Amino acid sequence: MPRPLWAGAISFGLVTIPVKIVSATEDHDVHFHRVHLTDMGRVRTRKVCELDDQVVSQDEIGKGYEIAKDETVPVTDEELEQMPLPTAKAIEIAAFVDAETIDPVRISDSYYLAADGPVAAKPYTLLRKALERSSKVAVAKFAWHGRESLGLLRIRDGAIVLHSMKWPDEIRNPQELAPREVEVGDEEIEQALQLAEQMTIADLSGFHDEYREALEGIIAAKAEGKPLPAPAEDGTQEKGEVVDLMAALNASVEAAQESRGEDGEDATVHEMRPSKKTARKAPSKKTATSKAAVAKKTTGRSSSASKKTAGKKTASKRRSAS
Incomplete structure (x- = not known):
């Protein structure tokens, strides 16, 4: 089990559940050092006091809040720990709500809550089963990392999960970002909708970090003195290029069906309707066949007529010559 990040209790009415917070995710990112390019020496961040220009150690560094220019109030960790907050050492469940009412944009980091000791087993199981049998999630408040946060408790594979959440006033209004109204x-x-149906999958386990894999390939090539992998082709659309939306959707549906091994003949459900001003109606198969037959007959007649005319001219020239 990974190292616990916090220890406290879930406060559920009069029920107390001792728990430990454990990170629910792992960091697989590739991390770089800052180096001096001429000799590859590490470049580190030095913590320097701006008043005396002296490097200070970690135990000399504390918290301070600037209340006015050139006036800072120091705040110690002990003072923060002694704040009169009921959530200082507890995840206090404040309410239960329907799971579908939670806006995903409010959810931040995720953590597992592990039962802390034998005494926690029964109340932990009680809360887990109560959440499993309902369609609700628990909304809680807890203090961590020097601030009080809003949290969401739900069940995942038999474990209670804590999602830290943004406060309502921390969510920006997206209305100013929406595009102007257009007709669709x-x-x-x-x-x-058909494209979305074709792209629907059962789970996300097949996704992987292609950027990290490509980055690891570059690092491995440089370490072994091999040529770097060829760059991928840029398939992005040029800025300002006009897209035929229906044609793009039809092509996307066909591609999705082909990737699933399905027959793509029936992918196009809706016929493209060209604009009355700029496009003409495409001829039907019968019309096209008739036109082709007429053109063939006409071509044949023209060829025969040309041959006869050429023969008469040749005969006239022979008579003149004789």
Whole structure:
């Protein structure tokens, strides 16, 4: 089990559940050192006091809040720990809400809550089973990392998960970011829904970090003195290029069906309707066949007529010559 990050208790009415917070995720990112390019020496961040220009050690560094220019109030860790907060050492459940009412944009980091000791087994199981049998999640408050946070408790594979959440006033209003109103046809919406259906999967276990894999490939090549991998082709669309939305959706549906091994013949559900001003209706198969037959006959007649005319001219020239 990974090292616990916090120890306290879940406060559930009059029920107390001793728990430890354990990180629910792992960091697989590739981390770089800052180096001096001429000799590859490490470049580190020095903690220097701006008043005396002296390097200070970690035990000489504390917290301070600037209340005015050139006036800072020191705040110690002991003072923070003694704040009169009921959530200082507890994850206090404040309410239960329907799971679907939680906006995903509010969810931040995730942690597992492990039962801390034998005494925690029964109340931990009680809360877990209560959440499992309902469609609700618990909303809680807890203090951690020098601040009080809003949390969400739910069940994952038999364990209680704590999601830290943003406070309501921390969520920006997205209305100013929305594009201007444009018309989208029902056919385009239906085709987009069909594409979404074709792209629906059962779980996300097949996803992996391709950027990290490519980065590891570059590092391995440089370490072994081999040529760097060839860069990927840029498949992005040029800025300002106009896209035929229905054609792009149709092509996307066909590609999704082909990737699933399905027959792509019936991928196009809605026929493209060209603009009355700029496009002409495509001829049907019968019309195209008729036109082709007429063109063939006409071509044949023209060829025969040309041959006859050429023969008459040749005969006239022979008579003149004789």
